[in-house]
Amino acid sequence: MTKKRRVFDIEFDDAEPTVPAGTQEARRGPMATAISENADALTARQQAEAAIRMENDALAHEHVRLKKAGLITDLIPVGEVRTDKLTRDRTAGRDDEIDELKSSIRSIGLSNPIRVEKLDDGYELIQGYRRLTAFRELFEETGDEAYARIPAGINAAGEHLEKLYRRMVDENLVRRGVSFGEMAQLAIAYRCEDPNVESYDHAVEILFASSGRQRRSYIKQFVRLIVQMGDHLQHLEAIPRALGQSLLKRIDEQPDQIRHLAQRLEREPERGIEDEARILKAFMAEKPARPKSSVPKTAKTTFRMSRPEGMAKCTAADGRVELQLDRDFSLLKRQRLEAAVQAFFDALDE
Secondary structure (H helix, E strand, O other): OOOOOOOOOOOOOOOOOOOOOOOOOOOOOHHHHHHHHHHHHHHHHHHHHHHHHHHHHHHHHHHHHHHHOOOEEEEEEHHHEEOOOOOOOOOOOOOOOHHHHHHHHHHHOOOOOEEEEEEOOEEEEEEOHHHHHHHHHHHHHHOOHHHOEEEEEEEOOOOOHHHHHHHHHHHHOOOOOOOHHHHHHHHHHHHHHOOOOOOHHHHHHHHOOOOOHHHHHHHHHHHHHHHHHOOOOOOHHHOOHHHHHHHHHHHHHOOOHHHHHHHHHHOOOOOOHHHHHHHHHHHHHOOOOOOOOOOOOOOOEEEEEEEOOEEEEEEEEOOEEEEEOOOOHHHOOHHHHHHHHHHHHHHHHO
16 A cells, blocks of 8 residues: 655745735845945945035135235245336345345244245246345355245236235335335336326325325425436435435426536446435535526516505506505405406506
């Protein structure tokens, strides 16, 4: 008798129940999971890149803002700095104070950077001519690479010429030793460079707007002196304010004195500062002979006459008739006064 094989039903308690479609998320396979994870990683990467771009844009805008404000500072080669855009308010020749500045730089370094404008092929100096000169001399004397580059605040290119001059002037107003003649010379140079400046006085008002009215008046006087004397004055720093004013007054009263002073200066073409000061003082010490008038003096006619207002006085001379009376003639209407004067002249012609 053949035995029958028993069949046992096996139940799996841990098996996942079948879920009808549309009632719960279907189970994803390995490929779907990988795709989902890759998409999440790509999204995170894109978000990170966007955050980096935003940060870079913010840094770029901040850099531009600082650059426009002249707050970007760097070490730049002294040989790449040009000094020919602005006319300096110093006369030709070496500044004696450079040696003191060099000694200070050796001891403690440069505490105040120069200021430059960035060019395609280098830099243009705006402020700090003496500091740049000191660094260049130190580099030539020592060969030390520490002086081959100088700290500099870098301005954005294209700043208006007036603003560049104003920056230089306002810095140098606090510096000792700048004479009125040198400041006047700077105003003259600025007037020649900027077509928008109407006159020398206008140039002074623009450049030295931070100065007081009296100081600007002195500078204008020296401008007139320099313009009238031309290139005959070689050492403007040798002219104190009082001497310059006296020279201008002499020239205004007697224009021919310009020629006499110019001849005196031309006799010593190689003169130094002390020589020029000596010539100017000697010129002012001499009292020029006043030319005799070729117009003969004429006699005056004076008489008095009684009026209701009091005693009237009449003085007649060549080209002049003067009437004096204790009365306010400004109270008369202009038409009435003109008619009276016309009647006066008509009576004289009869």
